[in-house]
Amino acid sequence: MPATPEELEEVIRNSFRVSHLEIEDQSSGCGASYAIVLVSEDFEGKFSLARHRMVNEALKEQISQMHAFSQKTFTPKQYEAYLAKGD
Numbered sequence: 001m002p003a004t005p006e007e008l009e010e011v012i013r014n015s016f017r018v019s020h021l022e023i024e025d026q027s028s029g030c031g032a033s034y035a036i037v038l039v040s041e042d043f044e045g046k047f048s049l050a051r052h053r054m055v056n057e058a059l060k061e062q063i064s065q066m067h068a069f070s071q072k073t074f075t076p077k078q079y080e081a082y083l084a085k086g087d
Contacts, residue, residue, distance in 0.1 A: 002031030003062035015058035016040040019076050026068070033068040039079040048073065 005023045012021060020039035027033040036055075043051045051073040056063060063069050074082060 001065065003034070003065050004031060005034070008034060008036070008059065008062055011059055011062065012036070012038060012055075016042050016054075020079060032066055034066060035070045035072075037072045037074075039074045039076055041076060043073055043075045 005025055008023050009021065012018060016038065017040050018038065019041065020037070022037040024035045025031065025033070026035055038055060042054070046054070052071060055071050055073060059069075
């Protein structure tokens with residue numbers, strides 16, 4: 001059974017101290033492809049690869065049911081700078 005946005009949100013919120021979360025189903029509703037933006041102070045002092053591994057570990061069951069999964073992870077300070085830059 002494909003993962004739902006609600007399921008992803010529940011797992012993420014139970015695994016991280018979330019300050020901001022965006023979940024986009026990029027598969028026209030079938031649940032095969034998701035993109036997330038996750039902002040958490042849990043990422044402080046960690047490189048991008050370590051952050052992605054943390055998210056992949058938390059969502060391993062859900063990711064195994066997907067065709068594609070992409071993520072952008074930020075600390076709160078990095079996210080503020082990202083928004084200010086306009087990307």
